[in-house]
Amino acid sequence: MPLVTSKELLQRAQAEGFAIGAFNANNMECVQAVIETAEEEQSPVILQVSQGAIAYAGLEFASMLVKTAAELATVPVVLHLDHGTDFLQNVRCLRAGFTSLMFDGSALRLDDNIKTTRKITEIAHSIGIPVEAELGKIPKIEDNLTPEQVEDLMADPEQAEKFIEGTECDSLAAAIGSVHGMKESIQPLNIERLDDIRRRTGVPIVLHGASGVLCTREDASAKQVKLANHEGTIEDAIKHGVSKINVATELSMAFLRGMKEAFAERPNEKDMRKVLLPGKNAVKEVVRYYIRLFGSNGKAAKNGAVSGIQASEIKYHE
Numbered sequence: 001m002p003l004v005t006s007k008e009l010l011q012r013a014q015a016e017g018f019a020i021g022a023f024n025a026n027n028m029e030c031v032q033a034v035i036e037t038a039e040e041e042q043s044p045v046i047l048q049v050s051q052g053a054i055a056y057a058g059l060e061f062a063s064m065l066v067k068t069a070a071e072l073a074t075v076p077v078v079l080h081l082d083h084g085t086d087f088l089q090n091v092r093c094l095r096a097g098f099t100s101l102m103f104d105g106s107a108l109r110l111d112d113n114i115k116t117t118r119k120i121t122e123i124a125h126s127i128g129i130p131v132e133a134e135l136g137k138i139p140k141i142e143d144n145l146t147p148e149q150v151e152d153l154m155a156d157p158e159q160a161e162k163f164i165e166g167t168e169c170d171s172l173a174a175a176i177g178s179v180h181g182m183k184e185s186i187q188p189l190n191i192e193r194l195d196d197i198r199r200r201t202g203v204p205i206v207l208h209g210a211s212g213v214l215c216t217r218e219d220a221s222a223k224q225v226k227l228a229n230h231e232g233t234i235e236d237a238i239k240h241g242v243s244k245i246n247v248a249t250e251l252s253m254a255f256l257r258g259m260k261e262a263f264a265e266r267p268n269e270k271d272m273r274k275v276l277l278p279g280k281n282a283v284k285e286v287v288r289y290y291i292r293l294f295g296s297n298g299k300a301a302k303n304g305a306v307s308g309i310q311a312s313e314i315k316y317h318e
């Protein structure tokens with residue numbers, strides 16, 4: 001089916017208490033792994049392209065990979081820009097047929113972040129495309145921050161209210177304690193902060209850096225991580241209003257692990273496909289785990305995804 005936008009998907013997820021996985025599209029095998037698993041699990045899915053992926057593959061290749069996958073799929077698929085840090089990048093992606101944008105103005109002063117986000121929402125909304133925006137700063141593991149510093153960068157609930165009013169963005173990537181690029185799932189989230197932001201804004205909240213976040217409470221007790229008020233896992237975050245969850249690092253690590261194992265088993269292999277395929281299969285299992293954790297399995301059939309979109313808007317993206 002043609003690509004769908006993220007707006008109705010996220011609203012439905014929010015209303016029904018599940019979350020949609022946003023998986024990074026870095027090469028053909030990853031895109032296929034995500035789509036095949038989404039089909040098998042009958043889950044709607046977001047394939048997101050980062051600026052790094054655009055630099056690596058080129059905007060045309062990156063977007064065509066996802067568009068082709070969506071055309072062949074029977075489940076709803078969104079083509080989303082992940083962390084577009086400038087205005088032009090967002091406009092280029094809009095022109096390339098992305099059905100969901102993200103402006104990440106977290107490095108800017110608050111009023112500049114609001115101003116640029118607003119410019120992008122005005123343009124994108126005129127053709128029915130929703131925009132995610134970032135408030136607070138979701139750091140990278142390479143920033144080497146202390147837990148206190150991560151806390152200091154979290155989104156401020158009062159600011160969040162003003163931010164939504166000022167930008168009219170459709171979903172909010174609110175910094176609530178996760179860190180990008182972590183290799184281990186050990187980071188707890190600040191659910192109290194999430195609750196406050198959610199209550200004041202009403203928009204679907206996006207969790208970034210999920211690879212590093214504790215998945216379940218059993219996970220937390222097995223890893224001996226103390227949770228504030230016994231909450232702080234991905235499962236808790238979904239219960240408290242997170243509707244889109246980004247997973248990147250863990251997919252990349254799975255792909256490499258699958259390939260390394262294949263190399264170890266067949267050190268003299270000359271057919272690259274025999275090494276790439278185990279990489280792809282390892283990604284599929286990670287995607288399956290998260291789709292089930294997020295509760296989006298079995299949610300494709302109702303297809304509320306396209307119900308709110310005007311036919312003319314869909315045509316634009318065909």
Ligand SMILES: [Zn+2]
Pocket residue numbers: 083138180208209246
């Ligand atoms: Zn992110």
